[in-house]
Structure formats: structure tokens, C-alpha cells
Amino acid sequence: MKKILCIAFALLMALSAFLTGCTEKPADESTKAPDDGTAAVSTVEAVSETETEEPAVTDALPEVRYDQNGKPREFRILTSAVSKIDVYTEDHMINESVHDAVKTRNLNVEDRFGIKIEVLVEDYARVTQMVKRSVKSGSADYDLCFVHMVNGAALAQNNEVLSFSKLPYVDLSQPWWDKDIKSGFSIRDNIMMVNGDISPTSFNYTSCLYFNKKIFDKLDIEYPYKLVTEGKWTLDKFIELTKDVSQDMDGDGRITHDSSRDVFGLTSYFLSVPYDFYYGAGGMLVTKDEDDVPVYDPDIAKETQIYEKIYEALITNNANFETDEAYELNVIKIFTDGRAMFYNAMLSSCEFLREMDDDYGIVPEPKYDEKQKEYKTFVNGASSMVCVPATVSKPEDREFVSIIIEALASEAYKIITPELKEVYLKRKMTRDWESAEMVDIIVRHRIFDMAYVNMWEGVGSYVRDLLRSKSKNVSSKLEGYKTQAQRKIDKIVEAFDNSLKD
16 A cells, blocks of 8 residues: 555656656557548547537535635645645746646636635645644644545544535535545445545546557557447457467566566556456445445455456466566556557556657556446545545534635636646547547546445455455455454444534
8 A cells, every 4th residue: 555655656746747748649640530531630629529518517606705804815725745736836827737727726716705725735644644633633724635535534434524514515416526426435425525626636546548559550459449439348358359468578488577578468566457447347345225324245246257357357368467566667667668458557657658659549447348337447545535624613614615615626627627638638648539538438437435445455455465366266255354344334334423413
């Protein structure tokens, strides 16, 4: 866990370079939009032809002002260096599109409500502890906090953050909040941490698959975009494509990650791909009953079927499944060297692909089968979540805080996300118009899991643990979790119930 957080931190420390954009390659025939006889169109124009424009939505917030005698009221935000671009900006425009969009969003909210946004940026490891200390001392230092997803879950369990049901103007049904947030973070319709367009950096932590176009061309295989749009991009199809790709190219009789020549169908890391494939295939150990209370009652047959397909994709097909933290960056190098058909990663991993010679594309994680209705993209635990400290206790303060949070989210949806998608995710990260369409699917189908967030070591990691030992004993593993899972669930439910008492 600690290792993946360090890597995630390092990735977003490079965010300024990342947001400037991944190096574009000169367009060749494989990266151009189809020639229909009309004048050439830009990447964004080509993409827009394939999309349905999202309808305009208003936040319906009251027209109130909080400045008095010409002095704006402060709205205090605590965030980490990892996610500071979500809210922190220089005091002027810097001609960097996402930064300036965040700046514009902040100015619009400040002008609309007569406030001044003050942002305190700390190391991500300190943010959770700072919230705890503030609540314990009753000092009410912050109005809104951006916390690490997994670490921040402890705040909810200790009643140190406020239920969003007590924030009257935050409307989680609006499109600027992640639509799957309830399944991952609510108990009895009570939610303590949320996410969505208010945190553009959280999109960086969304899972995806990069593929090497040169290898597809060499094998005379059609790029998988059509499979995705037709709903046929499944684990079986992934297994079929990668089955015979991994090869011993240096003649030593082995297919190994430390070879400079061996080729792989997939290059992946043990703290990423088990989760990404599992959740992409619809896996979920903790479900909800009719009262929105979590229940540990896994469908062993279904879990076994999902796991066996993942096992085949990684172990049977000789994928590079790196389990040694010392070789983590080698996972990326294998792909950038042109020696892997697929690379499982996050959207932010594009930063490492800027100098890659071979052209690449992006697709979502494969579904379990064609009957699965939607693609699902896992959000890594290093992503930030937003929460409100429990010290925001007065009704008038809760009204104020909820109005500003909703305004920040809705303005991000209108101003930041379009810029993020059109400039950062599309024109600069992707190398073709089809990949840009894939990015839309990826970021709008993000899913969250209560077991992963609240039970990181154990229930939330069973696929990882089984794969590392090359075991197929799913039933025994899941049966062994029953007691600890129920104990943990009882503790979480009690904490959430207690949060509603005041």
C-alpha cells in the first residue's frame, strides 16, 4: 500500500509536465480520422461527431452573498500536494489550460457568493492527521478537505467528518458527482466522502489499458476500439488476443521481465491489474441490502468464474505480472520499449509514454462478458476524496459550506472538465480520435468499492493475494474472510449510524 502511494505521489508531482500534455506524434494513416472526402477535421471535432452533447445543467443554488462591509468570507480548504491542482492556483493566469480553468472556476464562485477561497497545501500523508487534530481540538480550521481515499476512510469510521445528508445544498444526484459514489461510500443513504468533477486530478487515478498499435499491425489485428463500442470488449477477447503473444526472444528458454528482448501480451503490476481487471469484470464482495447496509455475502461461483479468467489472462498467458516492487518501473519500460501488446495502468501513466516511439491507443478494462451492461473503471485508492470536518456544526455554517461545495463542483463540471477532456485527455494524451472517445467511456464509468476502501488488507485484496501465490482456491479464501469482514462491517455501520445522532 505504501509503495503504490509513493508512486502515485511521484506521478502527480510531475503533474505540471503532464498537464502540459504528453508529446504528440505526427499523425499517420492509423491516427487520422476517417477520410470521408471532406476537409480534414481536428481531433476534437472528430470526437465531437461521435458523442452526444451533455445537456446544460444548473445547480439551482440560492442567490446569497457572504461578504460584509466589503470583506469576503473565507472558505478554507485543506488539500495535499498530490491533489492541489484541484483547488490551488497561482494568483494570476499562467496560460496553462487546466490551471487557468481552475482559476476561473474559483473566481466565479468567489464573485458569485462574496467569498475568498484560502487553500492550505500539505503533504498527503499529513492531511488526514491534520483533520483528526482539528476535530479533536474543536478548532474548526477547515471547511472542506481533500483526503486520500483509503486513509480518509478512517475519518468516517471515527465520526471525524460530516455526513453529506447534513449539507443541505449538496445534491449528489447531479452529474458533477460520481454516479457510483453511493455503492462505495454510503450506509443507510449516509455518505461521508464524495468525489466527482470537483477533483479533476482524481481522473488521473482511473484504470485503463494502453495497447501498442505496431504490434497489432504486425499481427494484422484490428485495433480493439470497435469491440469496445459494440460491447464486445471482454476478458475472453483479451485472453484470445494475448494468448500467443508472450515469447522468449533471447533464446534462454524463459520469458522473464529482466530480459531486454522477451515480448509480452500484457505488462502489469500486482498493485494495479488484479483490482482493475476484477472490478472491470463486475466483481464485488460486499453488496447492500434493502436498507443500504453492507453485507458480506459473495457469490462464490461468480467470483470463481471472474478469477479464473483473470488467472488465464495473467498467469496462463505468461503476462508480465510484476510482484517485486523493485521492478515496478520495468513494467512501464517493457511497454515503452515496444515489447508488450498491452500495458495495464492509470490515465496518469501517460506521463511515462511521452517519449515512446511506437504509436499507442487506450481502451477501458474488459468486461466479464457481453451480458455485462457497462464497462467499469476502477479508481485507485490513492485518489483524493472530499469531506467536511465534523467541526462544521452550526446549521448556518453547514448551509454556507454546502452551497460553496456544490458551486465548486458544478462550476468544475461546466468549466474544468470540458477543458480537461478536450485539451488534456484528448488533444494531448491520446494519439488518435478513437482513443479520445475511449477516454469518455473510462472517466464516466468509474466505480467504488466499500470493501476495497475500508478493508484494504484482506477482503479488498483477495485477487491480488491469490495471483501472487498462483493459487486458484477462491472458495477457501473468501470463506476465511467471513468473520473479519462482518466484524469490520459492524464497526463501520455503527460509526455511520453515530454520525447521524447530532
